[in-house]
Amino acid sequence: MSLPQHYRAILLGLGENPEREGLLDTPERAAKAMQYLCQGYRQSLDEIVNGALFASDNDEMVIVRDIELYSLCEHHLLPFIGKAHVAYIPTGRVLGLSKVARIVDMYARRLQIQESLTRQIAEAIQRVTGAAGVAVVIEAQHLCMMMRGVEKQNSLMSSSVMLGAFRESCNTRQEFLKLIGRSN
Structure with missing residues (x-):
């Protein structure tokens, strides 16, 4: 059965008339x-x-903030929408600026949970750059929580992954969080 045929079956299963x-x-x-x-x-x-x-x-921190992202929750196939903040500490080479956003998009365009998305982005930046450290924070609203279930319209989920220097150094981590506006 082709993908459109599956969607037609879903419409029928919902009690709709796909011929209207x-x-x-x-x-x-x-x-x-x-x-x-x-x-x-x-x-x-x-x-x-x-x-x-x-x-x-x-060898100073590079940060790309407020990268918009759209993904689909693997549990309900409903969107979660938010932004990613990505930082790394270069060790001899830097990544083209647009590539950071493209890496976020590549992993966001898969069925998954936000926690996994955060880790995938951090590990990809680490693998590509060989950075001394990588930090990723994602903040997103989940329609599976807003449109169904508990129906909480103003909830926002934050997830973070800190690798290398960001994990080992409280000062480095705090500098990143301050620069993205998440710490005093």
Whole structure:
């Protein structure tokens, strides 16, 4: 059965009529949308980075803040929407700026939970850059919690992963958190 046929079966299962005017093309549109939302499965870290590592004598923290992200919860297939803050401490080379956002997108475009997404991004940045440390904080709202279940509209989930210098040094971690506005 093709993906559009599965969506047609879902519509029938919900008690809808997939032959009514408003739903005639919905199975195809939904299938295309889901393929787009899950395109991270068809991407690799090597493709995303594409050699965009540049020699640098900078050994100070590099931060990319407020990277918007959209992902789908693996438990309910409902969106979670938020932003990622990514930092690393270079050791001889820096990553092209847009590549940080592309790495976030690649992992966000897969079915998963926020905690896993945070770790995947941190480990990918570490693997690509060989940084002395990597820090990732994600803040997101989960529609599975807002639209169903407890229906809490203003809840915000935060998750973090600290590797290397960010894990080992309280000062480094605090500097990062202060620079992203999460600490005094």
